[in-house]
Amino acid sequence: MGVLRKMSAPFVALGSSGVAIRTRLKHLTPEDEGVLRVVGAHLGLLASRDLRRRCADGLEHSSDTWAERKRALTGESSSRWAGSITKVNHDQWALSRRAQLAHIQGLEAGMKTIEHRLSLPVGERGSKRAPGGYRSRQEWFAKTRRLHVLEDQLTAERADREAGRVRVVRGGKKLARGRHHLEAAQLTAEQWRQRWEASRWFLAADGESGKRFGNETVRVTPDGEVSLKLPAPLAHLANARNGRYVFAARVHFHHRGDQWADRVSAHRAVAYRIHLDVERSRWYLTASWTIPPVKTVPLARARKGGMVGVDANADHLAAWRLDEHGNPCGAPSRFFFDLDGAASFRDAQVRHALIRLLHWAQRHNLSIAIEDLDFGAEKTREKHGRRKRFRNLISGMPVSKLRARLVSMAAELGITIVAVDPAYTSQWGAQHWRKPLTSKTRKTTRHDAASVAIGRRALGHRIRRRTAPPHDDQSDRRGHRTAQAGGGARGREGTCPRIPGPRTRSDGAVCGAKAGDQDAQHRSERPAEPVQLMLSL
Template sequence: MSGLRKIGAPFVVPGPSGIAVRDRLRHLTAEDERVLRLVGDHLGTLASRDLKARCVAGLEHDAELWAERKRALTPGSSSRWAGITKASHDQWALARRGQLAHIQNLQASVRTIEHRLSLPVGEAGSRRAPGGYRSRREWFVKTRRLRVLTDRLDAARADWEAGRVGVVRGGKRLLNTRHHLRAAGLTQEQWRARWRAGRRFLAADGESGKRFGNETIRVTPDGEVSIKLPAPLAYLANAPHGRYVLAATVAFAHRGEQWADRIQTNRAVAYRIHEDTIRGRWYLTASWTIPPVKTVPLATARTGGLVGVDTNADHLAAWRLDTHGNPVGEPLRFGYDLSGTAQHRDAQIRHALIRLLHFARRHGLAIAVEDLDFTAEKTREKHGRRKTFRKLISGMPTARLRARLVSMAAELGITIVAVDPAYTSRWGAQHWQKPLTSTHRKPTRHDAAAVAIGRRALGHPIRRRTAPPPAHRSDEQGHRTAQARPGAPGREEPRPRIPGPRTRSVRTGYGAKAGNQDTQHRSGCPAEHEPWHQDSLPLSL
C-alpha cells in the first residue's frame, strides 16, 4: 500500500461564471446578408493584421503596444471596433496554453521511451511502470522515435522561451481540409465559403452604462438588431449615425428574461454574429458574466446521501447512496452515442445529463463525479499498442461533459462534488461488484465504480464494512466498522423490520431482533444493573 499515490480530498465544484444564449436571425434579406459579409470580411482582415502584430510582439507586449495597436485599427474601422485587439490577445494567450500542454506531452513521451530503452529487451513491467520493449527491432525503432521527439521538444521549448506561437484564424483543421477535399466531400467553392465564414469578425464586447449594454452591436428589447458600420463602409448605413438595422429580429427563448433585465438596465452584454454555411443560416449569440455562485459546504451536500456517477465512453453509470455509503435501489445507466457530427454528440451528452439531473433533483441529492483529466494519458508511449484503450479514453467527453454538467446543475440548483479518480474502478470492482450481485441483478464494473465514487465523496473508505473479530464476536472488543464512525447517529440501532420470515424455520412475526443494544442486560453495556443504578420512581408520587 505504500506505493499508492495520495488521494485528493473531495470538493464542491464552483458554478459557471458566464452565460451564453443563441437565436437564429430569421428572414434576413439579400441586402442584409451582403452587408454582414462585407463588414465581417473587412473586420476579419483587420483582425488578422492585429493578430500578426500581437504575435510579433511576443513576450515584450505591454500596455503601450496595446494602445498603439488600437490606434492603428481605428482609421480602418472605428473606435467601437477597437475591441479586436482584446480578441487577438485572448487568442495569443490560448495558443500559449496549448503550446505548454504540447511541451508537457512531449516530455512525458520522452521520459517513457528513455525508461523503457534503459531496460533489457523483453523485461516484464509492473502496474506502476512499463517494462522493456519486446524485440530488438522495436527497441531500435524507438531509439529513432526518441530522437524525433527530442528535436520536437527542443523546438517547442525554444518557441516557448521566445514567445512564438502558431495561430490560424479560421482553424488549422479547416486549413488542412483544403488539401483533402475529396475525402471531406467538399468542392473548392464550398470549402472557400467555410473558410471565409470562419475568418470573419462580427463580435463586440459589452459596455456597462451604454444604451442596451452594447453600442457596437445593439439589440433592443423588441429584438431589433443594428450594427455600427466601420468608417470605410459607412455608405451602407440605412439608419442615422452610421448604423445598419437588420430586417430580422431575435427573441431568446432560453434565459430571455435575464437578458431583457440586463439590457433594460444598460448592463454589459457581448454579441457575436456568425454564419452557418452548411445550413445557410445566420445566428446571433449573446453572452454576459454572472457573479460567482455561492457553493454549499461539503457537509451540507452530503446530507441525505448523493448519486455516484462513473463516466464512460458510451454511458454514465450511476448509483444512489445513503449517508452511510450504502447503495440504495438499483443501478442507473444513461447512455449516449458519440458518433456523428459535433452537434449530434453535444445533443447526446445533454440528453444523458438532463436525465441524470432530473433523477437527482427528484430525490434531492447531490451528484459525485470524478475529476477526470486525460490530457497526459493518451499518448501511444504511455499505453503502447493498446489502440483500443487509447481510443476509449480519447473518446470520453470529459471536458465537454464537465462543462455541461456544471452549467446545467447550477440552473437546477444541484450540487456537484468532484473526487479524485484514483483506483475507483479497481477498488470498486474488488469490494462492491460481487457483494451487489444477485440472481436478479448483475452490476457491471462501472456500476461498482459509481459506488466507489459516491463513498469517496461522502468521506468513507471505498472498502466495505469489515467483519467483527473472529475470536470474540460480541461487544467486548467493540464493533469494527469502516462504514459508520462511532459517533454517527443510529449506528447501533436495529435494522428496519422486513415483513415475512427471515429463514425457512421462522414464521412471519416471530424471531424479531433485539432493539437498541445499549438497553439490554449485556456485559459492557451502560444499561447493566449496578448498585448505584436507581429504579424509576412510581407514577403515584
C-alpha cells in the same frame, strides 16, 4: 506493493461565471446578407493583420503596444470595433501559449516513458504502474529513432516558447489542412472556400455597461430590433442615423429570454456575435454576459442526506444513490450516450444524458459526486504502447466538455456538484463492492462499483465496505470490524473493547444478594452440577 499517492480532499465545484444564448436571424433580405458579408470580410482582414502584429510582439507586448495597435485599427473601423479585435487577438495568443506549454509537457512525458522502456531488457513484463520493456529488438530500435525525433521537436518548442513565438491559424488549423484533403473531407473546392472565408469573418462586439441597451456596436432592443455600427470605410451602406444599419430581421431568445431582457432594459453589458452556418445557410446571433459566481454550498451541507456517485465512461454514466452513511440504496442507474457522429450530434447526446442524470438526482434531492478527471497525460502512445483501442477509448471520453456542462446545468437546477480525486476508484470499487452488490437478479458491473466508491469518497468515508463480525457464536465478544472510522483513529482495525456486565436488557440483573445463585432463579429444574453430584452419590 507500491506506495499509494496522496489523494486530494473532495471539494464543491464552482458554478459557471458566464451565460451564452443563441437565436437565429430569420427573414434577412439579400441587402442585409450582403452588408453582413462585406462588414465581416472587412473586419476579418483587420483582425488578421492585428493578430500578425500581436504574434510579432511576442513577450515584448505591453499596454503601449496594445494602444498603438488599437489606434491603427480605429481609423479603418471604429474605436469599439478596434477594442474588440485587439482583445480577441490577445486572448487567442494567450490560448496558443497555454496549448504550447501543454504540448511541451506531453513531449517530455513521452520521452520519459520511452527512456524508461529503453532502459529495460527486451521482453521484460511490466506492471500495472509502470510499462515493461519493448517486445522485440526491431521495436526497441524504432523507439530509439522516435526518441530522437521527440528530442528535436522538444528543442524547437522550447526555443519558440522562450522567444514568445506561437503559431495561430485564423479559421482553424483543421480547416486549413482540409484544403489538401478535399476528398476525405467530402468537400469541393468551392464549398471549402465558402467555409474558410466565413470562419475568418469578424462580427463580434463587447458589451458596455451604461450604454444604450448594453452595446453600442451591435445593438439589440428589447423588441428584437438588430442594428450594426458600420466601420468608417463602409458608412455609405447605412440605412439609419449615425452610420448604423438596421436589419429587417427580428430576434427572440427562447432560452433565458427574461434574463436577457432585464439586462438590456437596465443597459447592462451584453456581448454579441454574428456568424454564418455555411452548411445550413443560416445566420445566428449569440448573446453572452458574465454572472457572479454561484455561492458555494458547504461540503457538510452537500453531504446531508446522502450523495449520488457518478462514474463517467466512454458511452454511459453509471450512477448509484448512497445514503449519508455510504450505503448503496436501490438499484444502479445508467445514462447512455453515443459519441459516433458529427460534433453537433455528440454534443446533443452528452446534454441529453446529463439532463436525465440531473433530473434523477433532483427527484431524490441529493448532490452529485463525480471524479475530477484529466486525461491530458494519459493519451500518448508511448504510455499505452500498442493498445490502440484503449487509447482511442480514453481520447473519446468527453471529460472536459462533460464536466463543464454538468456544472453549468446543475447550477440552474440548484444541484451541488462535489469533485473527488479519481485515484483507485475503479480498482477499489470493484474489489470491495462488485461482489457484495451482485445478486441473482442484478449483475453489478465494474462501473457501478466505481460509482459507489466515488460516492463514499465524496461523503468522507473509506471506500472499503463495512465487514460483518465473525460467525463463531451469537455474542459479539470479538466486536465488529468496521471501516467507518477515520483514517487517523488509533486502533480502528482492532476489536471493540469488552464491556463488563451481562448482555441483557432486564433491569437490575446484577443486583440483589442472590444474583449469582442459580437455585434462586425461577427455573423448572436445578442446575446441572448438583444433579450430577446426586447421581454420583
